[in-house]
Amino acid sequence: MGKDRAGETRLNAATMGVLVGHEHVIGALERTAEQQRPSHAYVFTGREGIGKKRVAVIFACLLNCPHTSRHRDCSCGVCRRIREEKHPDVIIERPERGRIRIERIRFLQSFFRYAPVEGRFRVIIIDDAHLMNRQAQNALLKTLEEPPPGRILILVTARPFLLLPTVRSRCRRIRFGPLPVDILAPLLEDRKGVSSQRARVIAAMSGGSVKRALEMETSRFMELRRRVISALAEPGKNGLKGILDLSLEISANRDMALQAIEIAMTWIRDLLTAKIGANPSCLIHADFLDMISGTEQHHSTYDLLDVYDELVRASELIDREINANRNMVTDVMLLRVSRMLAGPTLGLNLRET
Ligand SMILES: [Zn+2]
Structure with a gap:
């Protein structure tokens, strides 16, 4: 994540796009956080690079934000630390060399053994969760079968069909649609300096994915x-x-x-x-x-x-x-x-x- 001013501007533009593009999903998650009755496990599905992980982090913020009027772009200390991955109750797990190993799942299980230190919920977000092999997914099943209260697991994946049916069936599925061309195209014009006609073509071709559009x-x-x-x-x-x-x-x-x-x-x-x-x-x-x-x-x-x-x-x-x-x-x-x-x-x- 760039620290330069331009980098920040770009990140904000992309985040804004995600916020606007997934309004429906984020609205529902806000209501869930408001009622403080989340499911114990979620699987966020949808194309690669459309902002699923970003929304998972926003959800972790909404669940733990100390303010009574929780908001998706809250910049309080708690929400900021969660976004910067410095909060003791929230972990974002990513694959290493294309795999999420069973050792990491065991570590995450030990993280879930303890109650939240600061926040209300311990949250684990596993990005590209389909990169857990069968053994790792089976280990994860134990956590899904006997979820301790106050722990939320969010699996993020563009390829949910690679998750074991036993894992999928224990998670509440949240589907993310592609980001609309009207949101992506201006972002591309800004980032890539392409004409608006080209930006619209690329945005449409990217399948609504910010990541794919920017990588093209x-x-x-x-x-x-x-x-x-x-x-x-x-x-x-x-x-x-x-x-x-x-x-x-x-x-x-x-x-x-x-x-x-x-x-x-x-x-x-x-x-x-x-x-x-x-x-x-x-x-x-x-x-x-x-x-x-x-x-x-x-x-x-x-x-x-x-x-x-x-x-x-x-x-x-x-x-x-x-x-x-x-x-x-x-x-x-x-x-x-x-x-x-x-x-x-x-x-x-x-x-x-
Ligand atoms: Zn906050």
Whole structure:
């Protein structure tokens, strides 16, 4: 976390975005804190980098703030120390080298053995909780089965399906939606100095994630977008070799594969939006308006929905690592999608090499 003035400004802007974007969730947590009757365990789920951990910290503050009128952006000494991870009753546990080890879970259990020292609740926030292996999760189960009063466990994860069902079922689930484009785009303009048009595209592509939006390297991403859109807009143009080359490239890593699929999904969404005659300002890829209006009439709504389903399926296979061979998933996806989009009129000779 940067200590410089600019750093602070940026952090505040991001925090403000999270506060505004998750208004509904934070409001509910405020009421829970007000009544001082929280559940003993929560799992905060939603895409990576949308502010789940930030909200978990806010919840720890709300639960322990000594003021009667608790507030989400309280700056009292207690809330400040919790945010700075200097409060004796709140621990934020993070993975080390991609894992949360059983030794750490045992340490956290010993932390829960003692009553709060200063606050009302001892709170443990486990970030990326899905990085606990089976053994670590089983150890955690003991705490979840016999929760001592005044202890709150918050598991934060973008991949709740990797938690054991026995762990999940003992936690109250709080779902976080993606942050809206209107909140993310101005943040990007400010941080990356990109035009508002580009900021809106990246914000929409990030799946509502501040982290992903800020990490996206603008020029590389824009090039990937151009290639994916061109492959979808003219599916027969580069033949089988073009499709397989693109597949090989996007399957090089999980993030790029998911990003490419996300681009494809938003492209299909734009074609569907154009088909119902919506205002061009509703389009994500508004800078490709000519291509959108030139393409949408070639496809029926049903065809586009089929393509969308195929993309969702591939995205799930890659995200959940169900099929270890990512390249095979992207090959099949691109071939099917190209065939669906090419149709009999545009023609795609799949025997072409
Ligand atoms: Zn406070």
